[in-house]
Amino acid sequence: MAGIIKLVCVVFFLSLMSKGTLQCYPGTLTLKQVATGVHISNKPEWRVIIANECLCTQSDAKILCAGFQTVEQVDPNIFAKSGDTCVINNGYPIHGHTSVNFTYAWDNAFAFGKITSQENCS
Numbered sequence: 094m095a096g097i098i099k100l101v102c103v104v105f106f107l108s109l110m111s112k113g114t115l116q117c118y119p120g121t122l123t124l125k126q127v128a129t130g131v132h133i134s135n136k137p138e139w140r141v142i143i144a145n146e147c148l149c150t151q152s153d154a155k156i157l158c159a160g161f162q163t164v165e166q167v168d169p170n171i172f173a174k175s176g177d178t179c180v181i182n183n184g185y186p187i188h189g190h191t192s193v194n195f196t197y198a199w200d201n202a203f204a205f206g207k208i209t210s211q212e213n214c215s
């Protein structure tokens with residue numbers, strides 16, 4: 094009997110650990126970008142999709158974006174440049190398995206840097 098209780102505890106503990114570490118590993122925000130086929134001021138337009146592939150919510154998401162330029166106005170609620178860093182979704186939570194996206198227009202697809210975020214597993 095005691096053995097079974099111990100086993101249940103171990104399984105429960107392992108499931109908690111995997112929730113905290115495996116499924117919700119930080120850095121689970123991914124960035125993809127595709128050409129939309131539209132041109133704005135003679136520059137190709139690009140759609141950037143930032144997706145949370147984790148179950149856990151990710152908030153305070155930022156990306157390194159030194160040198161980012163666009164001739165198309167980007168909604169600052171989705172993507173706001175602040176020096177060499179850009180704030181994604183105003184820092185608000187991006188829930189598990191959802192994404193945000195925006196478009197910009199420049200000669201080339203911009204080589205975005207690393208994304209950081211705070212995970213919130215509940």
Ligand SMILES: *[C@@H]1O[C@H](CO)[C@@H](O)[C@H](O)[C@H]1NC(C)=O
Nearest residue numbers: 140141142143192193194195
């Ligand atoms: C981009 O975001 C808008 C607004 O949330 C949404 O309606 C649209 O489906 C998204 N597009 C893609 C390609 O994710």
